[in-house]
Amino acid sequence: MADNYQCVMCQRCALMCPQNAIKIEVNNFQYAPHYNYDDRIRRIIYEQSGSGGVLLASCGCDLPYHHIFDDLLLDACQVTNPSIDPLREPVETRVFVGRKLAQLIPEIDSRDVVLEMEYPPNLEIQEPLIIGHMSIGSISYNACSSIYKAAQEVGTLAGTGEGGLHKDFYKYKDNIIAEIASGRFGVDTKYIKGAAAVEIKIGQGAKPGHGGHLPGEKVTKMISETRMIPQGSDALSPYPHHDIYSIEDLAQLIGALKETTEYQVPVGVKIAAVHNVAPIASGIVRAGADFITIDGFRGGTGAAPRIVRDHVGIPIELAIAAVDQRLREEQIRQNVTIFAGGSIRYSADLIKIIALGADAAQVCTPVLIAMGCTVCQSCHRGLCAWGIATQRADLVQRLDVNVASKRIMNLFKSWNEELREILGAMGIDSVESLKGNRDRLRYVGANPRIAEVLGVKHAGE
Amino acid sequence: MLENEAVLDWNIIPAKQNDMPISYKEFNASIRNSIKNNQKRIKLMDVLGQRFIGAGLECSGTDPIEIEINGIPGNDLGIFMDGPIITVKGNAEDQVGNTMNSGTIIIHGDCRDVAGLSMRGGKIFVKGNGGYRIGIHMKEYQNQIPIIVIGGAGKEFFGEYMAGGILMALGLKFENSHIVNIEKAISPNLGSGIHGGRIYIRGDVPDAYLGVGAMKTQFSEEDMRLLLPIISEFCNYFNVDEEFILEKAFVKITPGSHRPFAAYYTAKPI
Numbered sequence: 001m002a003d004n005y006q007c008v009m010c011q012r013c014a015l016m017c018p019q020n021a022i023k024i025e026v027n028n029f030q031y032a033p034h035y036n037y038d039d040r041i042r043r044i045i046y047e048q049s050g051s052g053g054v055l056l057a058s059c060g061c062d063l064p065y066h067h068i069f070d071d072l073l074l075d076a077c078q079v080t081n082p083s084i085d086p087l088r089e090p091v092e093t094r095v096f097v098g099r100k101l102a103q104l105i106p107e108i109d110s111r112d113v114v115l116e117m118e119y120p121p122n123l124e125i126q127e128p129l130i131i132g133h134m135s136i137g138s139i140s141y142n143a144c145s146s147i148y149k150a151a152q153e154v155g156t157l158a159g160t161g162e163g164g165l166h167k168d169f170y171k172y173k174d175n176i177i178a179e180i181a182s183g184r185f186g187v188d189t190k191y192i193k194g195a196a197a198v199e200i201k202i203g204q205g206a207k208p209g210h211g212g213h214l215p216g217e218k219v220t221k222m223i224s225e226t227r228m229i230p231q232g233s234d235a236l237s238p239y240p241h242h243d244i245y246s247i248e249d250l251a252q253l254i255g256a257l258k259e260t261t262e263y264q265v266p267v268g269v270k271i272a273a274v275h276n277v278a279p280i281a282s283g284i285v286r287a288g289a290d291f292i293t294i295d296g297f298r299g300g301t302g303a304a305p306r307i308v309r310d311h312v313g314i315p316i317e318l319a320i321a322a323v324d325q326r327l328r329e330e331q332i333r334q335n336v337t338i339f340a341g342g343s344i345r346y347s348a349d350l351i352k353i354i355a356l357g358a359d360a361a362q363v364c365t366p367v368l369i370a371m372g373c374t375v376c377q378s379c380h381r382g383l384c385a386w387g388i389a390t391q392r393a394d395l396v397q398r399l400d401v402n403v404a405s406k407r408i409m410n411l412f413k414s415w416n417e418e419l420r421e422i423l424g425a426m427g428i429d430s431v432e433s434l435k436g437n438r439d440r441l442r443y444v445g446a447n448p449r450i451a452e453v454l455g456v457k458h459a460g461e
Numbered sequence: 462m463l464e465n466e467a468v469l470d471w472n473i474i475p476a477k478q479n480d481m482p483i484s485y486k487e488f489n490a491s492i493r494n495s496i497k498n499n500q501k502r503i504k505l506m507d508v509l510g511q512r513f514i515g516a517g518l519e520c521s522g523t524d525p526i527e528i529e530i531n532g533i534p535g536n537d538l539g540i541f542m543d544g545p546i547i548t549v550k551g552n553a554e555d556q557v558g559n560t561m562n563s564g565t566i567i568i569h570g571d572c573r574d575v576a577g578l579s580m581r582g583g584k585i586f587v588k589g590n591g592g593y594r595i596g597i598h599m600k601e602y603q604n605q606i607p608i609i610v611i612g613g614a615g616k617e618f619f620g621e622y623m624a625g626g627i628l629m630a631l632g633l634k635f636e637n638s639h640i641v642n643i644e645k646a647i648s649p650n651l652g653s654g655i656h657g658g659r660i661y662i663r664g665d666v667p668d669a670y671l672g673v674g675a676m677k678t679q680f681s682e683e684d685m686r687l688l689l690p691i692i693s694e695f696c697n698y699f700n701v702d703e704e705f706i707l708e709k710a711f712v713k714i715t716p717g718s719h720r721p722f723a724a725y726y727t728a729k730p731i
Binding site: 192229 | 485486489493512513516517519536537540541543555556559560562575578579581594597598600601602605621622624625654656657719720721722723724725726727728729730
C-alpha cells in the first residue's frame with residue numbers, strides 16, 4: 001500500500017538519480033496553522049491515538065532548545081601576549097586517558113632523582129576526540145568496520161556500544177573501549193581483556209534512566225554471534241544494572257573489572273547528564289573510575305522513546321562546567337579523565353567544551369554524517385538507505401568501508417587542525433592548558449544566570 | 462594418611478595474616494600467581510568477605526582450575542569466570558557467578574541476592590537458600606545453557622528478566638541429619654519480565670506469585686529427562702537422597718511470550 005510517511009527523506013533517490021530528474025521539496029500542504037498545536041504535536045497525537053504505543057525515535061533530540069555553545073565566544077591574543085603559528089610551531093593536542101597521580105614523590109638518590117612510583121594505566125590519544133559508543137546492531141558491520149579502522153589510523157579510541165565486539169574487529173583492540181552495559185550482551189573474558197579500556201555504561205544522553213530493546217527481527221546471525229544470544233530473540237537491556245544500586249555497588253563493578261583486567265587498563269563509567277550530575281560524578285571518581293563519559297541530553301541513539309529523547313536530561317555545556325567545578329573543589333579532578341558527549345557538532349563545540357572543563361570530547365552523529373548519514377532520524381526502523389543504521393545486506397553493501405573510514409579520518413584531521421588554529425590564536429601551546437580554562441570564554445547570550453553556572457564572564461567583563 | 466596426601470596436591474593460600482584479613486587485591490593476586498605457577502588446585506583458608514574471588518579466571522575442561530573456599534567469600538564470587546570449579550564450604554554473599562560464561566560454583570550454605578546475574582553458561586549449586594532476584598537476566602547461547610539450583614527457597618523476583626537457562630528451587634531444609642520440605646520454595650514476583658528460559662519450582666506455586674509475563678506450563682516427561690542429571694549432580698554434591706527430591710512434583714514456569722514488549726512501541730515516523 002502506498003504510504004508517503006514511509007519515506008524518511010534520506011534523499012538517496014535524488015542524489016543517486018542517473019537522470020538528475022528528482023527534486024525533493026517539502027509539501028506545503030499543511031494542517032490549518034496553529035502555533036500551539038503545531039503539525040508535530042498533531043502528528044504525535046494522531047499516531048498515539050491510532051496505536052496506543054510508546055513513540056520511538058532515533059538520532060538525538062530535534063527540538064529547538066537553545067544551544068549554549070552558540071552563546072559562547074573564544075578569546076585570542078592581541079599585543080600583550082603573542083599568538084602562535086600552529087603551522088610552524090608545536091601545538092600539542094595529545095591527551096592521556098586515565099587517572100593521574102596527585103603528586104610525584106621523588107626519591108633522591110645520592111646522584112639521581114628517582115620516580116619509582118606505581119603509575120595508573122593511561123592511554124595516549126592523538127587528539128582530544130574519540131568516537132562514542134555505537135553498537136553493532138544499531139549500526140551495520142560496514143559502519144563499525146569504517147569507524148574502528150578510522151580510529152586506528154587517527155590514533156584515537158572508539159566505543160563498542162552494548163553489542164559486544166565482532167570477532168573480525170579484535171585486530172583493532174588497541175583502539176577499542178569495551179562497553180559493559182546492563183544487559184551484559186557479548187561480555188566475556190575475551191571481550192573484557194581484549195580492549196584498550198573498559199567502560200561501564202550507566203546512562204546515555206538520549207535516554208537517561210532507560211534501558212535498551214533490540215527487537216528480535218534485528219537479531220540476525222551476525223548480531224546473535226556478537227551479542228551471544230539466540231537468533232531472532234529480543235535483546236532487552238534492563239533499566240538499571242542489577243548489581244549497581246549505589247556508588248558502593250558501582251565501586252564493586254569497577255573493582256571486579258580491574259581485577260579481571262589485572263589493573264592493566266583504565267576502567268571508566270558513562271552517565272547521562274542529569275540534574276544532579278556533579279555529585280554523581282564525584283561519587284563515580286571516588287568509586288575508582290579512571291575516566292567518566294558525560295553524555296548531554298542532545299546525544300544520539302539508535303532507538304529511544306521519543307518522550308525520553310526529547311525531554312530528559314540537561315545540556316552538556318552546563319553538565320561539564322558543573323562537574324569540572326565540583327571535582328576541582330573536591331581536589332579530585334586529576335583522578336579522572338572527562339569525556340564530553342551529547343551533540344558536539346563541530347570543532348567549535350569541541351573547543352568550547354574543553355574550555356568548560358572536559359579533557360576530550362566524544363562524537364557519534366558527526367561521524368555518521370561523515371559516512372553519508374543525512375540525519376533523517378529513522379535509525380530505529382533499520383532501513384538506512386546509506387547502509388549505516390541497518391542490518392539488511394542489500395543496504396549495508398552500499399557503504400564502502402575504505403571511503404567511509406577515510407572520510408572519518410579527514411573529519412578528525414580537520415577538527416584537530418581547527419583546534420590547533422584556535423590554540424595558536426590564544427597563545428596556548430598545549431590543549432592541556434585549555435582544559436577548564438573558562439577565562440578564555442565569554443558569554444554573549446541573554447541569560448546571565450547561565451554564565452554564572454558556567455563560571456564564564458560576560459563579554460566585555 | 463590418605464587425607465594428608467590429598468592435601469599435598471592443593472596449594473593453600475590463607476586469607477588472613479597476623480590475624481587480620483588480607484585485602485582482596487592482595488589475596489586475588491596470590492590466587493592468580495598460583496595459577497600462573499601452574500598450581501591450579503587451590504585451597505583458600507579463613508576467607509572473610511574478600512571480593513571478586515575467581516574474577517575472570519579462564520580454563521579449559523582438560524586443564525581445570527579448582528578452588529576450595531573455606532570461610533565466607535565476598536560479593537562477585539566468580540564474576541566473568543570461564544571454566545573453573547569453585548566449592549564454598551560455607552555461605553556466599555551477593556552476585557555469585559555474575560556474568561559467568563562457564564564453570565561450576567558449589568555452595569554448601571546459602572547465597573545472597575542476585576546470584577547468577579546475566580550468567581551465560583556454567584552451573585551454580587546452592588545447598589541452602591537464595592536471596593532476592595536469583596538468576597536475573599540469565600541467558601543462553603548455542604550450547605551454553607546456564608543452570609542454577611537453589612536447594613532451599615528463593616526470595617522475591619526469582620528469575621526476573623530471565624532470557625534463557627534453567628533455574629530451580631527445591632524447597633529443602635537441612636535439619637541436622639535429615640531433610641524436610643519447606644512449605645513454599647518461592648516468593649511473589651516469580652519470573653517477572655521473563656522472555657526466555659525455564660524455571661522449575663518443586664512444590665506449589667500460587668498463581669498470585671507469578672510475575673509480569675510468567676506463566677505455568679505443563680511439566681512433561683521431557684522436562685523430567687532434562688532435570689534428572691541436574692538433580693543427581695545436586696544430590697551428589699550435597700549428599701541428598703534423590704528419591705526424596707522426586708517425591709514432590711515440579712511446577713514449570715515459562716515466558717508467556719518471547720516478545721513481551723513487541724506491541725509496546727510504535728516506530729512510525731512523526
